[in-house]
Amino acid sequence: MKSKKMMRRLAIEIAGWTLVVVGLAALVLPGPGLLALFAGLAVLSQQYEWAERRLRPVEVMALKSAAEGVQTWPRIIASCTAAIAIGVVGVIWGIGLDVPGWWPIADKWWLPGGWATAGTLIASSLMALGFIVYSYKRFHGVDDPEAAAERAARGER
Template sequence: MARSPRQRRGRGSVFAGRTRPHGVGRILGLVVGWLLVLVGLAALVLPGPGLLALVAGLAVLAQQYEWARRWLQPVKRKAFAAAAQGVKSLRNIVISFLGALVLVLLGVLWGLDPPMPGWWPLDERWWLPGGWSVGSGLILSGLLAAAFIVYSIRRFRPVH
């Protein structure tokens, strides 16, 4: 029984109208896709653009997996709806940019590792642990958040 082009498997097979990557390209796509999904899931509860990273990861994985293609559209709709809501008013935009700025400033503070202040109630080992490894992550999150805010303004904010 002959298979349709959508059902063919193997090297260079057709998947949803596109040729599936193989070899190193496939492995790289899987690593990048899963990394973006994990970062997106973590950023849903930590500082960072969680839904947008999740959308990016699912978009990469959708090149390989049918389940990722099915999940991509609903997650993308939610991410874009949240992005549109975030730039709906000037107040929302200002608060979002201030949040991104706070992340960057906290990252710099964390990296510089100032001495523990007298008011800190915990042991000294709990004062800004991680140094620049944590600080650079906060700075990157703040810069990515600012970039996504600019993208959202350009994409979703109506021109007056």
Template sequence: MPRGAARVLGLVVGWLLVLAGLAALVLPGPGLLALVAGLTVLAQQYAWARRWLRPVKRKAFAAAAQGVQSTRNITFSVSGALGLVLLGVPWIVQPPAPGWWPLAERWWLPGGWSAGSSLILSGVLAGAFIGYSIRRFRPGP
């Protein structure tokens, strides 16, 4: 890939990861870790990204380490990741609205496959990050 195209691709990927990380701070998903990934990519090009990377990475890794310190935390985290995946399936399958649904049919599972796939992707990424955190931060026996 030519140098200019590689730079543009890196910038696009970095900014998409930063935006996804910022969104995932308030939405379901591993926000701090996506933010670290995006800043890591952008740090190749920008000094400001290198400055921001260290404190964000420290905070993300501290949260990841704290999240796998106990079996209870791991259980809740894995349950949440699995819940996101299971929650996304109906959006992709699009079953008809049940009889108890009080709103119009168009308000049943709004967003369609894009909402469902983003929920599933968030759950899968969260599961991968949980696995990484367990391997990296979980104290041995």
């Protein structure tokens, strides 16, 4: 019984911290950073009060960002273009183009990781497009994106 409880706690710790680290990395790399950070805090909040306290502000930031990102067509087009570009880079990465002559370091460092790296880029692209669709359906045309994000975080319509 005790080992089952310890295994559950260990699984929660690993999943939560992995999502937090991925979320922090995705804040500066391609990917849904705030969403992954929110998911990590949600998992860790099962064990830690500090994570529970930080959960709501991160959720509101993520929803506010989603709401503001679909308020104008230029933002929507830019977001979709960036998401598609990341997917295209993923496909190119997976195909593995020949090393160009201008590449200054060893050939093995040209597009490292193959389809594993490509898959994460393609997955990020598809997730981004999914979040854009969700954000558009949920928030496009609202008068006050911040208030809409707050309502969404509280589970209201």
